Amino acid sequence: MGWPLVKYLLWSLLLFVQIHEHRACIEEERMGLLELKAFLKSHTNYTKPLLPTWVYETKGGCCSWEWVNCSTNTGHVINLTLSNINILQDYVRGTWFFNVSLLQPFKELRILDLSNNGIAGWLRNEESNGFSNMSKLTQLNLRDNNFDKEILRSLGALPVLKSLDLSFNNMWPLSSKELVYLSNLEVLILQCCGLNGSLPFKDMANFSNLEILDLSGNDFTGSITPYIGALSSLKAISLSDNRLNGTLNTPEFCALKKLEEIDLAGNGFEGMLPPCLKNLTSLSSDLYKGLILDMVSALDLSFNKLTEFRSFS
Ligand SMILES: *[C@@H]1O[C@H](CO)[C@@H](O)[C@H](O)[C@H]1NC(C)=O
Numbered sequence: 001m002g003w004p005l006v007k008y009l010l011w012s013l014l015l016f017v018q019i020h021e022h023r024a025c026i027e028e029e030r031m032g033l034l035e036l037k038a039f040l041k042s043h044t045n046y047t048k049p050l051l052p053t054w055v056y057e058t059k060g061g062c063c064s065w066e067w068v069n070c071s072t073n074t075g076h077v078i079n080l081t082l083s084n085i086n087i088l089q090d091y092v093r094g095t096w097f098f099n100v101s102l103l104q105p106f107k108e109l110r111i112l113d114l115s116n117n118g119i120a121g122w123l124r125n126e127e128s129n130g131f132s133n134m135s136k137l138t139q140l141n142l143r144d145n146n147f148d149k150e151i152l153r154s155l156g157a158l159p160v161l162k163s164l165d166l167s168f169n170n171m172w173p174l175s176s177k178e179l180v181y182l183s184n185l186e187v188l189i190l191q192c193c194g195l196n197g198s199l200p201f202k203d204m205a206n207f208s209n210l211e212i213l214d215l216s217g218n219d220f221t222g223s224i225t226p227y228i229g230a231l232s233s234l235k236a237i238s239l240s241d242n243r244l245n246g247t248l249n250t251p252e253f254c255a256l257k258k259l260e261e262i263d264l265a266g267n268g269f270e271g272m273l274p275p276c277l278k279n280l281t282s283l284s285s286d287l288y289k290g291l292i293l294d295m296v297s298a299l300d301l302s303f304n305k306l307t308e309f310r311s312f313s
Pocket residue numbers: 066067068069079080081111292
């Protein structure tokens with residue numbers, strides 16, 4: 001009779017220790033997450049349980065909730081993934097707007113993923129409050145929603161944003177006025193955004209931090225030069241699947257001293273890249289150290305496509 005009791009007590013102790021290894025989350029943020037869930041729920045058609053681990057009863061435990069990561073030091077929520085939450089009802093009508101004010105409690109948030117939700121924009125009147133408290137947000141994934149370029153102005157309020165994925169939203173027509181809001185970025189992914197005309201490099205002359213740029217799957221026409229040389233920090237670029245043409249062997253590329261990856265497939269280019277770019281390598285994980293991998297995985301710089309353009313050597 002004694003041993004089972006001891007075992008039971010040991011198990012309880014172990015469980016207790018494990019539970020308390022997770023730093024309790026900040027109460028304001030726990031309430032904030034529940035408010036967020038309630039809002040999302042009001043926009044779902046209940047075909048599947050929404051965020052089932054986000055329940056009030058898990059006292060102090062919101063850091064163990066699904067799609068939430070807290071800082072191990074401070075207990076603040078630093079990473080929130082609300083991707084593909086299966087919003088159908090309003091999505092079909094294309095009128096589903098997100099209340100960004102609900103993000104206000106998360107002052108320490110660094111990574112936010114709202115991809116794949118069919119969101120058409122922020123709720124009016126809430127926009128100005130929206131991002132003002134997220135002064136630490138560095139990575140934002142808005143891929144596969146219904147945003148238009150109006151979103152960019154509100155992103156300008158994020159002081160340290162470094163990485164943005166807006167792929168599969170309609171950003172046409174993107175002018176210098178909107179590009180200004182993106183000029184501090186290190187990673188910009190605009191795959192399949194309905195963009196056309198000439199490449200926007202002229203208006204990107206002061207994008208001095210930009211390391212990764214993906215403009216693939218748009219409808220850009222004309223030449224890759226002039227002005228690409230101004231993107232002096234560029235390490236990787238994809239322009240695949242556009243309607244670009246002209247010659248590739250132009251010395252302007254030689255200004256891109258840090259360029260390691262390039263994908264130009266699916267265009268109408270002539271000739272080879274200039275020999276100054278000989279040191280292009282295949283995708284190396286080191287390249288993205290410090291940047292978020294899952295944001296960058298969109299960038300398909302496959303080795304095959306690359307070798308296609310290395311045959312000059
Ligand atoms: C952020 O959270 C998502 C889902 O919970 C996870 O897949 C991703 O790796 C996290 N990112 C970081 C940098 O912790």
